[in-house]
Amino acid sequence: MKCDHKIAVIGGGSWATAIVKMLSENVDPIGWYMRSVYITEHIKRNRHNPTYLSSVEFDTDQLKLSNDINEIVEYADLLIFAIPSAFLKEELEKITVPLTNKIIFSAIKGIVPETGLIVGEHFHKVYDIPYDQIGVITGPCHAEEVAMEKLSYITLACQDTEKADCLGKYLSSRYINVKVSDDIVGTEYAAVLKNIYAIAAGMAHGLGYGDNFQAVLISNSIREMKSFIKKVHKMKRNINNSAYLGDLLVTGYSIFSRNRMFGNMIGKGYTVKSAMLEMNMVAEGYYATKSAYKINQENGASTPIIDTVYRILYENKDPKKEFQQLTDLLN
Amino acid sequence: MKCDHKIAVIGGGSWATAIVKMLSENVDPIGWYMRSVYITEHIKRNRHNPTYLSSVEFDTDQLKLSNDINEIVEYADLLIFAIPSAFLKEELEKITVPLTNKIIFSAIKGIVPETGLIVGEHFHKVYDIPYDQIGVITGPCHAEEVAMEKLSYITLACQDTEKADCLGKYLSSRYINVKVSDDIVGTEYAAVLKNIYAIAAGMAHGLGYGDNFQAVLISNSIREMKSFIKKVHKMKRNINNSAYLGDLLVTGYSIFSRNRMFGNMIGKGYTVKSAMLEMNMVAEGYYATKSAYKINQENGASTPIIDTVYRILYENKDPKKEFQQLTDLLN
Numbered sequence: 001m002k003c004d005h006k007i008a009v010i011g012g013g014s015w016a017t018a019i020v021k022m023l024s025e026n027v028d029p030i031g032w033y034m035r036s037v038y039i040t041e042h043i044k045r046n047r048h049n050p051t052y053l054s055s056v057e058f059d060t061d062q063l064k065l066s067n068d069i070n071e072i073v074e075y076a077d078l079l080i081f082a083i084p085s086a087f088l089k090e091e092l093e094k095i096t097v098p099l100t101n102k103i104i105f106s107a108i109k110g111i112v113p114e115t116g117l118i119v120g121e122h123f124h125k126v127y128d129i130p131y132d133q134i135g136v137i138t139g140p141c142h143a144e145e146v147a148m149e150k151l152s153y154i155t156l157a158c159q160d161t162e163k164a165d166c167l168g169k170y171l172s173s174r175y176i177n178v179k180v181s182d183d184i185v186g187t188e189y190a191a192v193l194k195n196i197y198a199i200a201a202g203m204a205h206g207l208g209y210g211d212n213f214q215a216v217l218i219s220n221s222i223r224e225m226k227s228f229i230k231k232v233h234k235m236k237r238n239i240n241n242s243a244y245l246g247d248l249l250v251t252g253y254s255i256f257s258r259n260r261m262f263g264n265m266i267g268k269g270y271t272v273k274s275a276m277l278e279m280n281m282v283a284e285g286y287y288a289t290k291s292a293y294k295i296n297q298e299n300g301a302s303t304p305i306i307d308t309v310y311r312i313l314y315e316n317k318d319p320k321k322e323f324q325q326l327t328d329l330l331n
Numbered sequence: 332m333k334c335d336h337k338i339a340v341i342g343g344g345s346w347a348t349a350i351v352k353m354l355s356e357n358v359d360p361i362g363w364y365m366r367s368v369y370i371t372e373h374i375k376r377n378r379h380n381p382t383y384l385s386s387v388e389f390d391t392d393q394l395k396l397s398n399d400i401n402e403i404v405e406y407a408d409l410l411i412f413a414i415p416s417a418f419l420k421e422e423l424e425k426i427t428v429p430l431t432n433k434i435i436f437s438a439i440k441g442i443v444p445e446t447g448l449i450v451g452e453h454f455h456k457v458y459d460i461p462y463d464q465i466g467v468i469t470g471p472c473h474a475e476e477v478a479m480e481k482l483s484y485i486t487l488a489c490q491d492t493e494k495a496d497c498l499g500k501y502l503s504s505r506y507i508n509v510k511v512s513d514d515i516v517g518t519e520y521a522a523v524l525k526n527i528y529a530i531a532a533g534m535a536h537g538l539g540y541g542d543n544f545q546a547v548l549i550s551n552s553i554r555e556m557k558s559f560i561k562k563v564h565k566m567k568r569n570i571n572n573s574a575y576l577g578d579l580l581v582t583g584y585s586i587f588s589r590n591r592m593f594g595n596m597i598g599k600g601y602t603v604k605s606a607m608l609e610m611n612m613v614a615e616g617y618y619a620t621k622s623a624y625k626i627n628q629e630n631g632a633s634t635p636i637i638d639t640v641y642r643i644l645y646e647n648k649d650p651k652k653e654f655q656q657l658t659d660l661l662n
């Protein structure tokens with residue numbers, strides 16, 4: 001297997017920064033696009049991202065940094081997208097150089113708000129990228145722990161597993177274990193849905209439910225996730241593998257998860273709007289809830305947890321009453 | 332279904348106290364045996380257990396308290412055992428009145444050290460109790476949250492589900508949801524094995540592994556638990572139900588779990604003996620590890636996590652090296 005791709009990362013947030021750090025163990029040079037001129041200049045001068053994972057020091061000779069997305073897309077033949085799904089459409093619209101011959105891995109754990117598609121589907125349907133050139137990078141993986149070089153396992157999914165194997169070579173290190181999967185749809189939906197369940201876990205916490213209930217909620221969540229994904233793309237998968245259950249656990253049990261925090265505020269009585277304002281950002285799970293709810297309206301899996309979160313976020317229903325009803329449906 | 336059993340709880344610890352609290356919502360009188368004369372007298376005078384869940388107030392008119400196990404066993408026809416497995420044999424040997432016609436539910440999450448049997452098997456093999464008179468009460472359920480009346484789900488398993496249904500009526504309340512199962516062997520093994528995985532989670536934490544690795548460890552644990560139990564008793568079960576996965580989660584992610592704390596001390600460099608001395612008790616998972624390891628030597632499921640914990644606890648192997656080896660086996 002010949003692995004000599006030119007690689008670039010699109011995004012300047014914490015997950016993008018963590019991925020550049022992983023790559024820096026093996027790849028030279030690494031293309032890195034981000035919007036912010038200030039941050040690029042800061043990295044060039046001070047060798048670290050001032051806003052995210054600022055403890056990580058980079059060898060700037062190894063980085064091909066740019067604020068011009070076309071320069072970076074043109075340079076690379078394997079692109080890793082790691083920007084919030086809410087900004088994806090806008091960034092992609094800047095691209096004027098050809099995309100169709102690129103290998104594109106998505107490290108975005110969300111649904112494109114404008115199209116309601118998961119990122120892989122968006123690239124396929126809107127940009128005509130063939131499915132065997134599309135892949136997914138998924139956890140369980142907090143960026144902060146990558147910065148600290150704590151042992152983490154990531155899953156790379158691609159129909160063409162040779163491409164995933166190559167990317168695995170670029171990302172593996174003493175603190176990164178890589179697993180390859182061919183379930184691109186399932187792993188991506190898992191990464192999206194887990195944010196909804198993290199919102200639910202946060203809501204439950206905010207409403208005063210304890211750890212006993214959280215354990216019931218999470219064990220119902222993984223069963224619900226299994227049914228949901230099975231309807232979207234039926235194939236043999238073990239939902240208890242790290243890319244599905246592990247990813248759900250690391251998010252659902254993390255007090256640092258932005259989705260869980262968002263849910264917590266709603267559970268404590270904030271309105272959706274004021275929670276968003278307070279957090280100064282939109283949690284990925286907010287969009288995911290709407291899309292997942294709509295997708296499942298057609299597919300008909302039993303998803304009482306997603307339905308509950310949807311009614312609270314989009315139909316202004318009372319979290320306390322909705323959760324009381326939900327508790328009767330869980331087991 | 333006629334449910335008019337005379338019920339008693341055997342044990343004075345936190346889980347026994349929580350079960351008496353649950354019963355107190357529906358049952359009058361409740362038989363309650365414990366060894367300690369001091370604690371019985373304290374409860375009679377002050378309406379609460381001074382040592383465990385001391386915030387819970389009992390109506391002492393509702394309690395038939397005794398330090399004489401024979402008095403309580405003779406009184407009741409449905410007995411709930413909730414004492415540490417290490418003391419079970421000793422307590423049972425005090426019993427001189429007949430046991431064979433009693434319904435016996437075990438709320439003990441451990442293996443009887445002297446026989447290496449799970450509690451249900453111990454009652455069956457050593458005391459000739461027919462299997463349709465034996466049941467299991469399992470979580471996910473921290474006693475402390477029952478004391479606070481936080482919504483909790485418990486599973487009652489019995490081959491004769493009518494008996495479980497009756498006990499469910501006695502235990503259900505606005506804060507206790509009951510689920511009935513016929514998988515007495517599987518639910519009991521799950522309750523036993525989860526303590527081993529909680530030790531492993533504690534060891535990983537003590538060794539400095541982070542949340543990313545914990546999520547991988549727990550998602551591997553539930554797959555390992557599934558394989559282990561399947562070899563012991565093959566039947567159709569969803570390992571992601573609350574009695575299996577939920578119980579693993581509430582223990583594995585709890586910083587209050589004694590098993591996790593025990594593992595944490597070992598991971599930090601304590602010897603097994605000094606960790607036990609420091610904790611002033613033996614974690615249930617310590618015995619469980621030895622028995623589970625031996626049982627599986629015959630059954631041959633792939634159990635790298637149990638094997639690792641066994642080698643550290645019983646073969647004096649170095650936790651750091653053992654976990655380094657383990658990380659290559661997980662995925």
